[in-house]
Amino acid sequence: MRRKWSLSEMSLVWLRTFLPAGMNISHIERLRACGGMLAGLLLTGLATQFMLGSVFRVPMLLAPIGASAVLLFGVPSSPLAQPWSIVGGNVISALVGVTCTHFMGVSMMTAAIATSLAVGAMFFSRCLHPPGGAVALTAVLGGPVILGLGYQFVVFPVLLNSLLLMLFALAYNNATGRRYPHASQPDHSSTHGTADARPIDRLGFTSHDLDEVLQQYNQVLDVSRDDLESLFLQTEMHAYRRRFGEIMCSDVMSRDVVTAEFGTTLEEAWTLLRQHRIKALPVTDRAHRVIGIVTLVDFMKNANLDVYETFEEKLRQLIRRTRDLHSSKPEVVGQIMTQPVKTARHDMHIVELVPLLSDKGLHHIPIVDDERRLIGMLTQSDLIAALYRGKLTDTEIKTAG
Template sequence: MAGFGPALPWPHRGDLWRASLGAALGLLACALMVLIWPAEAGLYLVAPLGATAVLVFCVPNAPLAQPWSALIGNMISAALALVVLWLTPAGPWQPALAVGGAIAMMMLTRSLHPPGGAVALLTVLAPEAALGAGPLYVLMPIGLSTAILVLAGVVFHRFSGRVYPFRLPPPPASAPAEAQPRLGLGTEELEALLDEFHQSANLGVADLGRILAAAEREAAEHRFDGTRCAEIMTRTPLRVTPEARLRDVARMMRDHGIKSLPVVGADGVAQGLVQQADLIDGLTRQRGMGPMRPAALQSRLNAGRIMRPVPVSVPQDWPVGRVLNRMAEGDVQSVLLTDAAGRLSGILTRSDILALLLRGAGARPETGASGPSRGA
């Protein structure tokens, strides 16, 4: 019997008022348009608009509620019902043919909209208005009244904080990598997942991507018991200025046994990273400055000329698990960490994460043939 109980969670207070107020205003707009429109034009309210209002204002992200589904779904259902009225004699088969045919046509046109089935049923149960108007019935009242309701939804949701029509725009090319979802899944793969679990009509690709990204972030919070980068990072790491000479950079790497050095400006913000390969390349290649001997070239080049962009720079309060994903995806050896002002505050290397993993493994109880020990 549990399957017959409520399947939906309790609504948030904001969603409750947003949905009910939006539906009321949307249908009010339709009713006012009916009053303003000339009576002979044949514009009037139809009952299925109430169901369309539920979708548009309660679940504006759902594929079933999008403008194409609402407008085309209702109109094509009305058209199919008219064809049934014209081609078949009156009888109990007309409602079945109208609703079944409407569903098929909505699916074929990718405009599945549950109120469309109600439009088809209403048309064959009360055929006088539809037969009197003829083909114009599809446009007036079905098409126009649905369009008014959809337009009301677009306007209302601009002020309600929801997005309608819902489409997730591609991230701008200038957006930082850490600000973009990093799922490793493309649109086609997300669509395949929805199709595999038969959820294409209930959930859009954009919503699925957002949910998976949020789940990834949540999982990262729990990984490593919520350890933050600031807890294990190397604070005040060695650094050089953009004006540092290459011989000084090489000396620091040799004396401290390190393979890379962050390049930091006077404001404390990391500008780049010098790795051993960059240093060797800077000392052996002319970099477009003409035929010069290595000694002369060494005096002209500095860290700012040979540094590479910072591969990964993240806030120091990020969870380690989330940073580990970035390092694995880009094959990054180290991550620069910043404080709230964007200044370099530390560095996190793969060795730091390995030490954390080993520390966690040492803290876990060993399991033998009899299983882990338990307290009394």
């Protein structure tokens, strides 16, 4: 028999629904955000004081700037925290607030109208910034000092505070490993510049799928579109790992790798490529760490193969060793190799290589150990074989079940 819940128990359960979910943020990230806000607001206030001195009797730090700091340092990837959002949003809101006060006077009705119009203006100008509403409110109800500034309030302190805080956030976020600003427009371009979708889009949802869903959602998301797409892709990869098991790079890579050094002659490198029927040679230093990679494409580019009739002759001229002391053409691998090189760790799951070998257009990825020494090579063919093997294993498990 089901136990009947008391009114107090039901009330407690109902109240628990208002508790926010736990934040999946490390303590280091929290300290990074708090440290940025501390330094950003302090330096913004000091710089404003230094620039204005005693000429203007204005607050050195406007109260809504504290809310702006939360966005810029706490959630720098948010569309609401981008440079145009903070500068444009705060300035436009200040302009709206001062204008409303000029024509309608100081009242609660003016404050409400100014805030509402400021939000509408920010929507129209694509610079929605929540602290902007507080800026508009301050322009109306900020007291005699703010009212006495008139339209100067838009420049000092609103524009000055916003610019200084944004510039510090630009430096601080990038210095602490947080990309800022974030791209505002997605890149739908094909890897090959054609009408085809990017290879990574063919694996699951496409960028256009995401755009359509966001359009149907019809609400402001406090997360950038590219971050949202990245999270979805990572979720798909995580689901693949759970479904097909742990297949690491070390499980499928080629271990007997043919390599070259910086000083290997082009003639020797070309011979190695032809002899072993491979299309790429990792270039390593004396410690066997990867410093570059030379491929057939590198030979083609440096041979200046614009005219097909002279293909063989131009290639021979490129790889033929010059006997003179000085040469106007490349002589060794180090002069034509591609660098820097994208490598992968031996314990990386192969599904993490899908974006590199498809969307980024790579064909060969050197595999390195914990000390970044070359231990193998993984190609697109290796990845396809591993994914096929994983699919067969999954099918066998389902059949057995």
